Amino acid sequence: MYPIPIIAEALINGxxxxxxxxxxxxxxxxxxxxxxxxxxAHGAFLTLSMFGIWLLWEHxxxxxxxxxxxxxxxxxxxxxxxxxxxxxxxxxxxxxxILLVTLGISIVIENGLLVVFKSDTRTIATxxxxxxxxxxxxxxxxxxxxxxxxxxxxxxxxxxxxxxxxVGKAIRAVAKEKLGARLVGIDVNHIYAMTFALGSxxxxxxxxxxxxVFYVNPQTGxxxxxxxxxxxxxxxxxxxxxxxxxxxxxxxxEAASSxxxxxxxxxxxxxxxxxxxxxxxxxxxxxxxx
Amino acid sequence: MSARDLFPILPVLLVxxxxxxxxxxxxxxxxxxxxxxxxxxxxxxxxxxxxGGLASFGHAAFFGTGAxxxxxxxxxxxxNAWAALVAGVALGSLVGAFIGFLxxxxxxxxxxxxxxxxxxxxxxxxxxxxxxxTGGGAGIVVPIDYGFENLQVRDRRFFVLLxxxxxxxxxxxxxxxxxxxxxxxxxxxxxxxxxxxxLGVNVMNVKLxxxxxxxxxxxxxxxxxxxxxxxxxxxxxxxxxxxxEALFAxxxxxxxxxxxxxxxxxxxxxxxxxxxxxxxxxxxxDLLVFGVILIITVAFAPNGLAGISLKGFxxxxxxxxxxxxxxxGADA
Numbered sequence: 001m002y003p004i005p006i007i008a009e010a011l012i013n014g015x016x017x018x019x020x021x022x023x024x025x026x027x028x029x030x031x032x033x034x035x036x037x038x039x040x041a042h043g044a045f046l047t048l049s050m051f052g053i054w055l056l057w058e059h060x061x062x063x064x065x066x067x068x069x070x071x072x073x074x075x076x077x078x079x080x081x082x083x084x085x086x087x088x089x090x091x092x093x094x095x096x097x098i099l100l101v102t103l104g105i106s107i108v109i110e111n112g113l114l115v116v117f118k119s120d121t122r123t124i125a126t127x128x129x130x131x132x133x134x135x136x137x138x139x140x141x142x143x144x145x146x147x148x149x150x151x152x153x154x155x156x157x158x159x160x161x162x163x164x165x166x167v168g169k170a171i172r173a174v175a176k177e178k179l180g181a182r183l184v185g186i187d188v189n190h191i192y193a194m195t196f197a198l199g200s201x202x203x204x205x206x207x208x209x210x211x212x213v214f215y216v217n218p219q220t221g222x223x224x225x226x227x228x229x230x231x232x233x234x235x236x237x238x239x240x241x242x243x244x245x246x247x248x249x250x251x252x253x254e255a256a257s258s259x260x261x262x263x264x265x266x267x268x269x270x271x272x273x274x275x276x277x278x279x280x281x282x283x284x285x286x287x288x289x290x
Numbered sequence: 291m292s293a294r295d296l297f298p299i300l301p302v303l304l305v306x307x308x309x310x311x312x313x314x315x316x317x318x319x320x321x322x323x324x325x326x327x328x329x330x331x332x333x334x335x336x337x338x339x340x341x342g343g344l345a346s347f348g349h350a351a352f353f354g355t356g357a358x359x360x361x362x363x364x365x366x367x368x369x370n371a372w373a374a375l376v377a378g379v380a381l382g383s384l385v386g387a388f389i390g391f392l393x394x395x396x397x398x399x400x401x402x403x404x405x406x407x408x409x410x411x412x413x414x415x416x417x418x419x420x421x422x423x424t425g426g427g428a429g430i431v432v433p434i435d436y437g438f439e440n441l442q443v444r445d446r447r448f449f450v451l452l453x454x455x456x457x458x459x460x461x462x463x464x465x466x467x468x469x470x471x472x473x474x475x476x477x478x479x480x481x482x483x484x485x486x487x488x489l490g491v492n493v494m495n496v497k498l499x500x501x502x503x504x505x506x507x508x509x510x511x512x513x514x515x516x517x518x519x520x521x522x523x524x525x526x527x528x529x530x531x532x533x534x535e536a537l538f539a540x541x542x543x544x545x546x547x548x549x550x551x552x553x554x555x556x557x558x559x560x561x562x563x564x565x566x567x568x569x570x571x572x573x574x575x576d577l578l579v580f581g582v583i584l585i586i587t588v589a590f591a592p593n594g595l596a597g598i599s600l601k602g603f604x605x606x607x608x609x610x611x612x613x614x615x616x617x618x619g620a621d622a
Contacts (some may be wrong), residue, residue, distance in 0.1 A: 007494060036406065036502075037401075038401035086585065089589065090585055090587070090588055090589030092589075092592070095401060096343070096345050096400065097399045097592065099345065099400075099401050099404055099586050100345070100537075100541065100584060100588050101584075101585055101588050101589070103347075103537075103582045103584070104582070104584035104585035104588065105581070106581075107534070107577055107578070107580065107581035107583065107584070108578055108581035108582060108585070110574075110577075110580065111574035111575070111577040111578040112578055114573055114574030114575070114576075114577075115513075115572050115574045115575050115578060117369070118573070119573065218574070222530075225414060226405075226409060227410065227428070229405055233405075265416065265420060267412075267416060268413060268416050268417070271409045271412050271413045272410045272413065274405075274406075275406060275409050275410065275413070277403060278393075278394070278396070278405070278406045278409075279392055279393070279395075279396045279398075279406075280397065282402060284394065
């Protein structure tokens with residue numbers, strides 16, 4: 001058995017990594033909740049953002065946290081364009097077709113990155129990457145703590161956008177009743193694209209928070225996509241609060257199963273949880289709508 | 291199903307069977323074998339995804355089970371290769387029935403079904419990558435021992451023949467779906483599950499049958515892979531590549547059509563090979579092209595290449611034939 005501080009440390013670090021997972025999942029669940037599509041390209045978009053952060057560090061010497069500001073408008077534009085000009089027209093509004101189009105996009109992005117950057121794994125060596133905060137007997141990773149705080153801040157901003165702006169009101173209207181929203185003059189295709197853009201921006205932020213503690217190669221996003229889906233399903237498809245809570249929970253589950261089962265089997269816990277939730281409680285644990 | 295229904299299959303199989311004996315180079319023969327293996331996996335995918343409307347992202351679960359079963363039974367238990375083939379197909383279909391039983395019982399469809407099949411394949415991949423019996427990360431090697439009784443042939447041309455026969459089995463099964471009650475039930479469920487149930491179709495049993503049949507064909511592709519390459523590891527057997535290529539070939543070729551998966555596999559792998567030539571073998575470039583082809587297919591030709599040729603036929607033949615081919619799936 002491990003001593004209590006080690007377990008506590010693993011769980012708290014898991015909680016903090018879970019926060020970044022949650023941010024990825026918030027973007028995914030937002031897109032699902034409004035467009036009712038499963039965006040399989042979400043992981044590839046994350047990889048793309050992480051490469052963006054890496055490029056800005058490598059060639060402009062820009063701090064990853066600052067790069068988030070640069071990357072936000074880029075990912076916003078990209079997300080908007082991809083939904084408006086590719087997924088929307090090519091999917092014909094059919095569930096399976098849309099799923100396949102997003103799968104196609106993820107394959108194009110992943111392999112495009114492979115062509116450009118090869119399969120090498122890249123990291124960013126910041127001087128705060130290994131800094132720790134001491135709280136009593138616990139040693140906590142500083143960049144992960146930053147990730148935790150920034151995630152919560154981003155979640156509040158997303159909440160404010162959804163609840164306090166006209167666009168947010170339109171997004172919620174479209175999510176609830178597409179036809180009614182169109183009847184009162186909301187441009188549904190524009191709102192769809194705006195939602196997709198907002199979901200992609202969450203990834204730009206997540207990428208900036210991840211890069212100081214994580215690595216990137218063209219396959220990185222693939223590892224996150226199933227984790228993010230697990231969180232989304234766990235939290236109830238379309239529920240932003242659910243995604244936030246689900247993300248924290250998954251972070252802890254992963255930390256615990258890595259500690260007790262070892263790294264290679266650590267991911268197994270997540271997939272098994274995913275299968276169990278889908279089979280026995282597909283509405284999720286929290287089940288609330290946005 | 292009458293003998294006449296099988297008639298269009300014969301010339302295609304004949305061409306494919308004669309092709310390797312026309313003096314193709316070694317690398318072309320290998321490409322042809324690979325096309326047949328992917329076509330077979332795609333035929334399996336098409337049974338469930340094309341006829342049943344259940345798009346799986348995890349057919350690797352069946353492919354890998356077939357492949358591993360063949361390899362492990364031969365190397366660890368000294369089982370004869372042909373018996374291992376039968377066992378591999380049986381185990382693959384068992385995995386299909388198991389996954390089907392769990393997911394259909396919970397009523398999972400559409401995106402949920404795609405995601406859960408992907409998760410099952412990933413679970414199997416992680417387990418295979420770290421367990422003893424599969425050789426873990428190092429993989430498993432089937433020792434070379436050429437001979438008909440070991441299902442290994444030194445002459446590539448005869449392996450092509452074997453693969454073509456298996457694809458022929460896939461074609462006959464798909465034809466049977468077009469012509470049988472079971473196939474009609476399955477298509478009815480795809481079009482409207484509730485209506486099919488109301489009309490007395492046993493939805494659960496038909497879906498279970500479809501996923502079992504689908505898994506069996508894809509597992510057979512896995513066994514062929516093992517016998518051809520004589521090496522396996524978890525990323526080959528259970529990796530996402532085969533799930534994706536099976537799905538690609540079936541969709542690009544034409545969902546729910548008899549020749550679709552075969553056409554799709556030949557066109558996709560052919561296009562992949564050509565781009566590899568032109569790009570000088572940059573890794574990822576061929577898949578990049580696949581992705582673009584997939585998006586374009588879904589956007590402009592949802593019925594795939596077989597659907598495009600069908601459209602031309604419809605225009606020529608006019609109303610009556612058009613109605614028939616639309617109602618009966620797609621068999622021009």
